Amino acid sequence: xxxxxxxxxxxxxxxxxxxxxxxxxxxxxxxxxxxxxxxxxxxxxxxxxxxxxxxxxxxxxxxxxxxxxxxxxxxxxxxxxxxxxxxxxxxxxxxxxxxxxxxxxxxxxxxxxxxxxxxxxxxxxxxxxxxxxxxxxxxxxxxxxxxxxxxxxxxxxxxxxxxxxxxxxxxxxxxxxxxxxxxxxxxxxxxxxxxxxxxxxxxxxxxxxxxxxxxxxxxxxxxxxxxxxxxxxxxxxxxxxxxxxxxxxxxxxxxxxxxxxxxxxxxxx
Amino acid sequence: xxxxxxxxxxxxxxxxxxxxxxxxxxxxxxxxxxxxxxxxxxxxxxxxxxxxxxxxxxxxxxxxxxxxxxxxxxxxxxxxxxxxxxxxxxxxxxxxxxxxxxxxxxxxxxxxxxxxxxxxxxxxxxxxxxxxxxxxxxxxxxxxxxxxxxxxxxxxxxxxxxxxxxxxxxxxxxxxxxxxxxxxxxxxxxxxxxxxxxxxxxxxxxxxxxxxxxxxxxxxxxxxxxxxxxxxxxxxxxxxxxxxxxxxxxxxxxxxxxxxxxxxxxxxxxxxxxxxxxxxxxxxxxxxxxxxxxxxxxxxxxx
Numbered sequence: 423x424x425x426x427x428x429x430x431x432x433x434x435x436x437x438x439x440x441x442x443x444x445x446x447x448x449x450x451x452x453x454x455x456x457x458x459x460x461x462x463x464x465x466x467x468x469x470x471x472x473x474x475x476x477x478x479x480x481x482x483x484x485x486x487x488x489x490x491x492x493x494x495x496x497x498x499x500x501x502x503x504x505x506x507x508x509x510x511x512x513x514x515x516x517x518x519x520x521x522x523x524x525x526x527x528x529x530x531x532x533x534x535x536x537x538x539x540x541x542x543x544x545x546x547x548x549x550x551x552x553x554x555x556x557x558x559x560x561x562x563x564x565x566x567x568x569x570x571x572x573x574x575x576x577x578x579x580x581x582x583x584x585x586x587x588x589x590x591x592x593x594x595x596x597x598x599x600x601x602x603x604x605x606x607x608x609x610x611x612x613x614x615x616x617x618x619x620x621x622x623x624x625x626x627x628x629x630x631x632x633x634x635x636x637x638x639x640x641x642x643x644x645x646x647x648x649x650x651x652x653x654x655x656x657x658x659x660x661x662x663x664x665x666x667x668x669x670x671x672x673x674x675x676x677x678x679x680x681x682x683x684x685x686x687x688x689x690x691x
Numbered sequence: 692x693x694x695x696x697x698x699x700x701x702x703x704x705x706x707x708x709x710x711x712x713x714x715x716x717x718x719x720x721x722x723x724x725x726x727x728x729x730x731x732x733x734x735x736x737x738x739x740x741x742x743x744x745x746x747x748x749x750x751x752x753x754x755x756x757x758x759x760x761x762x763x764x765x766x767x768x769x770x771x772x773x774x775x776x777x778x779x780x781x782x783x784x785x786x787x788x789x790x791x792x793x794x795x796x797x798x799x800x801x802x803x804x805x806x807x808x809x810x811x812x813x814x815x816x817x818x819x820x821x822x823x824x825x826x827x828x829x830x831x832x833x834x835x836x837x838x839x840x841x842x843x844x845x846x847x848x849x850x851x852x853x854x855x856x857x858x859x860x861x862x863x864x865x866x867x868x869x870x871x872x873x874x875x876x877x878x879x880x881x882x883x884x885x886x887x888x889x890x891x892x893x894x895x896x897x898x899x900x901x902x903x904x905x906x907x908x909x910x911x912x913x914x915x916x917x918x919x920x921x922x923x924x925x926x927x928x929x930x931x932x933x934x935x936x937x938x939x940x941x942x943x944x945x946x947x948x949x950x951x952x953x954x955x956x957x958x959x960x961x962x963x964x965x966x967x968x969x970x971x972x973x974x975x976x977x978x979x980x981x982x983x984x985x986x987x988x989x990x991x992x993x994x
Binding site for chain 2: 434435436437474479480481482483484525654655656657658659660661662663664665666667668669673674679
């Protein structure tokens with residue numbers, strides 16, 4: 423623990439050559455633990471990494487991936503990557519020992535809750551990834567931790583989509599929905615019974631667009647403060663190319679630089 | 692010690708490496724990755740007289756070794772640039788060059804005249820080749836009369852280095868370059884993006900919101916190299932080469948083809964530190980090959 427307090431804080435973005443030191447494969451995803459030989463910069467929950475895909479002619483651009491966990495002591499980060507197209511398939515197929523060139527940390531993370539907030543972290547599919555590290559930063563934050571604890575509401579199509587649940591259970595109470603009812607309550611996250619029983623005043627959501635829109639709708643109806651993390655298609659990841667824009671109340675904003683986390687009050691949906 | 696300085700009319704670059712408009716923001720976005728003082732210049736995002744929201748999302752499609760974009764010149768207008776951005780970036784230890792675009796000649800002229808008054812902007816790059824705006828942009832850049840008109844009009848109000856960025860979407864780019872030269876351009880930069888298209892076979896819909904977009908990235912390099920070679924043989928003014936440059940070797944190839952300086956564009960997205968690496972790599976190439984002055988390489992192609 424001592425070294426944690428002696429650590430020099432680095433707030434710059436960095437390009438780091440990581441080495442994959444651990445790997446866990448899932449049906450259509452992989453968890454990669456990446457180790458850096460140099461000190462990691464400070465990373466906020468909800469920020470992302472832009473990962474270069476080497477040796478894949480269908481992936482010219484980097485792939486933006488949520489940061490799932492960070493260990494400053496060992497200089498490692500965890501990325502939970504879903505196989506979508508050729509680029510992410512290539513990343514998920516990388517073996518332990520492979521090098522991975524990563525730009526991080528990018529974008530703005532979730533806003534830290536206040537002491538008395540009753541918070542709910544809602545994740546759908548691979549969108550569960552950034553919520554773990556965000557929950558950890560809430561607990562480790564210098565301010566008093568959220569008194570009522572962290573509640574996760576995680577949704578998937580089937581139980582296969584819900585990975586690494588033990589990790590989430592270490593950080594808070596976990597509630598689950600699946601579309602087919604194979605785990606937790608059957609239905610969408612917005613249909614879970616906790617909405618009627620739990621007192622919530624802040625929602626943080628990450629997942630597929632229809633899920634986040636549904637969560638935003640619930641939040642609006644109930645008058646709950648809500649942040650969502652978008653994943654518009656990006657080219658540069660640092661606010662230069664203006665490709666990943668979301669049309670907001672303030673006009674077109676880069677999701678990579680102004681987001682990926684937005685308060686729903688800024689959005690048009 | 693290799694001499695890397697490139698002298699253009701009214702514009703001295705400490706080395707031939709600049710960053711291409713629309714790929715480097717205002718330089719600030721890259722300050723964590725590149726020492727901006729190690730670059731010959733940065734060409735900031737396309738600036739128009741009035742605020743432009745740009746085109747709807749989706750604006751990007753990845754292609755083999757490249758990408759298409761239809762951003763559509765999203766920017767907050769020249770007054771915002773002058774009031775808000777210029778004060779932040781004017782003291783960079785490199786040339787800050789503004790890319791100026793418009794949808795009619797009056798707009799080009801008005802924006803250029805405003806930039807002319809900025810002490811710390813030694814040059815503009817006239818963008819007559821953006822393929823992503825319905826009116827103007829590329830319309831001026833694809834005919835000799837169009838490029839002549841807009842260049843001439845801007846030349847009258849702009850007194851510093853006037854670089855004109857050429858479109859590759861023409862039959863004979865050398866003729867277009869000659870027209871820009873005759874109208875008073877101090878240099879030409881090429882190529883802007885190649886007009887392209889992407890279709891999603893599953894949905895049968897175009898990938899881009901504007902259906903077509905501009906192709907850039909490593910895949911366009913052979914086309915760009917050929918055009919730089921053709922243009923440099925035709926005109927007397929300096930040629931600035933760009934299009935797919937991703938390494939120092941690529942940059943050297945453009946110099947050999949006749950470019951006096953180069954710009955790095957889409958490669959900035961893949962490696963945000965690439966511009967500094969290319970600047971260093973050019974020096975290493977010169978040392979290795981006994982080249983004392985980078986200018987010796989310009990047009991050094993052996994046929």
